[in-house]
Amino acid sequence: MYRSIFYKEWLKIRWALALFLLLGLIVLGNIFLNVRYGVRFMDAHDYWYRIIIQGANYAASLKYIPLLAGLGLAIAQYFPEIVSQRIKLTFHLPIRENKVLLIQHGFGLVCLLAVFATYLLVFIIGSAVYFPPEIIHMMLTTILPWFLGGLAAYSLAALIMLEPLWLYRVLYAVIAYGFVTQFYIRVVPLAYTKVLWVFALMAVITVIVILFSGYRFRKGEMHHG
Amino acid sequence: MVKISRFVLVIIGVIVTAMAIPDLYWTIFQESRPVPNVMFSHVIDDFIIVQPGEDGVIRKDASGNTYTSEEVEQKLPLMFFRQLAADGTMPDSLKGVPMDHATISTHRGSYSYIPRNINTPEPVLLPLIEAESGRVGLSLPEDFFRLKNRIEFIVAETNEVDKEKSRIFNDALLEKGFSFPAQLIAGIPTVMKSKDEGYFIKDDEGDLYHLKKIRGEPYVARIDIPEDMDIVFIESVDMRTEEFYAYLYTEDNEVYVILDEVYYLQKLPVEGFDRNRDRLRIRHDLFGKTISVIGEDFMKVIRIDDVYEVIDTYETTWEPRHERPDHRMFARLFPFEIRLEIPDSRYVGFFFNFAHGYSWLLLNLLFVALAIWLIKRKGRDIRKNIPDLFVILLAGFFGFIATRVFPNKFYE
Numbered sequence: 149m150y151r152s153i154f155y156k157e158w159l160k161i162r163w164a165l166a167l168f169l170l171l172g173l174i175v176l177g178n179i180f181l182n183v184r185y186g187v188r189f190m191d192a193h194d195y196w197y198r199i200i201i202q203g204a205n206y207a208a209s210l211k212y213i214p215l216l217a218g219l220g221l222a223i224a225q226y227f228p229e230i231v232s233q234r235i236k237l238t239f240h241l242p243i244r245e246n247k248v249l250l251i252q253h254g255f256g257l258v259c260l261l262a263v264f265a266t267y268l269l270v271f272i273i274g275s276a277v278y279f280p281p282e283i284i285h286m287m288l289t290t291i292l293p294w295f296l297g298g299l300a301a302y303s304l305a306a307l308i309m310l311e312p313l314w315l316y317r318v319l320y321a322v323i324a325y326g327f328v329t330q331f332y333i334r335v336v337p338l339a340y341t342k343v344l345w346v347f348a349l350m351a352v353i354t355v356i357v358i359l360f361s362g363y364r365f366r367k368g369e370m371h372h373g
Numbered sequence: 374m375v376k377i378s379r380f381v382l383v384i385i386g387v388i389v390t391a392m393a394i395p396d397l398y399w400t401i402f403q404e405s406r407p408v409p410n411v412m413f414s415h416v417i418d419d420f421i422i423v424q425p426g427e428d429g430v431i432r433k434d435a436s437g438n439t440y441t442s443e444e445v446e447q448k449l450p451l452m453f454f455r456q457l458a459a460d461g462t463m464p465d466s467l468k469g470v471p472m473d474h475a476t477i478s479t480h481r482g483s484y485s486y487i488p489r490n491i492n493t494p495e496p497v498l499l500p501l502i503e504a505e506s507g508r509v510g511l512s513l514p515e516d517f518f519r520l521k522n523r524i525e526f527i528v529a530e531t532n533e534v535d536k537e538k539s540r541i542f543n544d545a546l547l548e549k550g551f552s553f554p555a556q557l558i559a560g561i562p563t564v565m566k567s568k569d570e571g572y573f574i575k576d577d578e579g580d581l582y583h584l585k586k587i588r589g590e591p592y593v594a595r596i597d598i599p600e601d602m603d604i605v606f607i608e609s610v611d612m613r614t615e616e617f618y619a620y621l622y623t624e625d626n627e628v629y630v631i632l633d634e635v636y637y638l639q640k641l642p643v644e645g646f647d648r649n650r651d652r653l654r655i656r657h658d659l660f661g662k663t664i665s666v667i668g669e670d671f672m673k674v675i676r677i678d679d680v681y682e683v684i685d686t687y688e689t690t691w692e693p694r695h696e697r698p699d700h701r702m703f704a705r706l707f708p709f710e711i712r713l714e715i716p717d718s719r720y721v722g723f724f725f726n727f728a729h730g731y732s733w734l735l736l737n738l739l740f741v742a743l744a745i746w747l748i749k750r751k752g753r754d755i756r757k758n759i760p761d762l763f764v765i766l767l768a769g770f771f772g773f774i775a776t777r778v779f780p781n782k783f784y785e
Contacts, residue, residue, distance in 0.1 A: 187529070187530075191529075192515075192529035192530040193500075193513050193514065193515050193516070193517070193529040193530070194513065195529070196498075196517060196529040197500065197513055200496050200497060200498050200499075200517060201496055201500075201562050201563065246374055246375070277532070278532055279532060280498070280519070280527050280532060282497035282498050282519060283497060283498070285497070286497045307382075316778070319778045320778070323382075323385060323386050323389050323390075323778060326389035326390075326392065326393050327385050327388070327389050330392075330713060333713060333714065333721060335714070335719070335721055336493075336494060336719055337494065338494035338497075339494060339719060339720050339721045340720075340721050341494060341720065342720050342721070342722055343720075343721055343722055343723060346723060350385075353381050354381070354385070356374070356377060356378045356381055357378050357381055357382050357385075358378070359374050359375050359377075359378035360375060360378040360379050360382055360779065362375075363375045363378075
């Protein structure tokens with residue numbers, strides 16, 4: 149039973165996953181080509197100075213990639229469900245509806261996390277070639293909110309798409325926009341240090357909101373016949 | 374589970390509205406109240422206060438005499454010497470001291486402290502700049518150092534530790550009794566300054582050290598500080614007069630300067646200053662310094678001479694923030710606001726600003742009544758909506774919006 153759910157989800161999202169994995173790797177490749185250029189052809193200590201003292205962020209072009217990946221994955225996974233109202237069928241499976249929704253969403257989330265983990269791993273390995281642990285740690289603290297924002301965006305996009313009424317879709321989108329922008333404030337490196345765990349918690353608890361939309365979707369279906 | 378998921382959404386709704394709506398409110402209604410500018414005149418031996426107000430700028434001295442803009446300039450020749458020289462009204466001497474432009478200019482300077490100075494992420498590695506290279510300009514070294522369980526210089530080009538240099542500097546620190554790891558390190562890590570004075574470092578025992586690199590060799594000095602002094606912040610300054618290296622702040626909110634060469638800690642007379650709340654504004658001139666301690670609703674100005682003796686003080690107060698019309702109206706509308714960024718910190722945080730007093734309670738109760746009416750109109754059970762009503766009671770407008778956007782039982 150679970151296996152077939154996973155398989156169905158996998159069929160929906162595999163191309164989106166591959167696309168965003170590739171996109172992220174291209175951006176990371178570009179980042180490290182720039183770093184390599186900076187260290188080799190400019191003065192390495194000047195390049196370090198810009199990062200450590202002046203707060204230049206060499207990973208800046210990665211900023212919205214996790215957000216795009218989160219949104220893209222949510223669309224790939226939930227858009228087919230709403231156009232053909234296929235999710236109705238899901239709710240007829242012999243498992244409890246909430247459980248199915250959580251399994252579906254959890255599967256998508258694990259795939260998204262795998263993509264993010266790949267990005268981060270490549271980022272750490274690439275950075276370790278040119279920089280000491282202090283700089284890597286500083287950069288991770290600075291870019292992690294972008295990834296947490298991508299996670300929150302994934303769950304909130306699912307919420308918006310599964311909502312049956314357009315008025316509420318718009319209202320959710322406004323709130324979701326205000327929420328997700330918190331992860332992308334333009335600030336000095338390390339600025340998120342003290343609240344990273346709060347943001348992580350916020351991104352994690354957002355996962356559960358899928359149940360609310362599932363509930364409304366079900367009731368909406370009944371209502372509209 | 375569905376209830377929990379709705380609860381999470383309501384919380385998200387409250388957070389977002391409690392940030393966005395007050396932000397909009399302040400954009401429209403915030404009134405600016407400029408802090409008076411208080412300077413010391415050596416011509417009249419009194420403070421001159423320049424206060425922008427609703428009916429234009431008021432210029433007066435501490436005794437109450439009012440002045441025009443030109444008169445203020447003439448009373449403050451050390452500040453406006455270029456204008457006075459251009460007008461031909463610059464005095465030849467003041468208090469028996471000849472007015473030489475170069476000297477006046479060298480002694481002029483200012484420093485300001487805001488709580489944001491402390492609440493800022495520190496650089497993770499630092500450059501130790503050569504202090505006596507023999508060159509006119511300073512240049513960045515090839516390496517950056519870390520100061521944890523030892524001092525280590527990492528060469529940027531190779532991303533590897535320079536073991537020999539690290540050993541030499543480590544030994545020099547240990548020889549003077551330094552105990553790792555460093556708790557605090559302060560300096561000016563840039564070459565855009567007149568000279569390099571290295572770093573001031575508080576070690577694990579709370580003692581203070583001075584570290585420089587002079588012709589490639591380490592220079593380490595241990596600075597005597599009072600036994601019970603707990604240093605919380607040091608801010609280095611680049612003074613043309615070479616009077617002192619840095620400002621030093623203690624746990625007890627005392628402020629010192631570290632005098633150049635002699636390492637004497639000179640205390641500044643700033644009683645009542647609170648480093649987490651207040652600002653400091655210090656102006657230097659040929660004869661001494663004017664120190665302003667600026668709080669939310671008060672300003673205390675202390676004039677000291679060139680040996681740090683207090684010669685005059687001035688105090689003024691104004692209405693506290695919560696009594697201003699824009700803040701009073703805010704407190705009637707909203708119980709709190711949430712900000713991620715505040716002027717007092719460079720760190721992102723969840724800063725809750727609670728409204729002063731309880732005047733917001735009335736509006737919150739009105740929203741609760743409105744919510745009850747809406748529930749009743751649909752013929753639903755009030756008892757099932759009690760958690761919502763609580764949210765509205767506490768979060769007012771924000772709670773009302775959040776509970777409407779994510780409705781409880783939308784379909785019957």
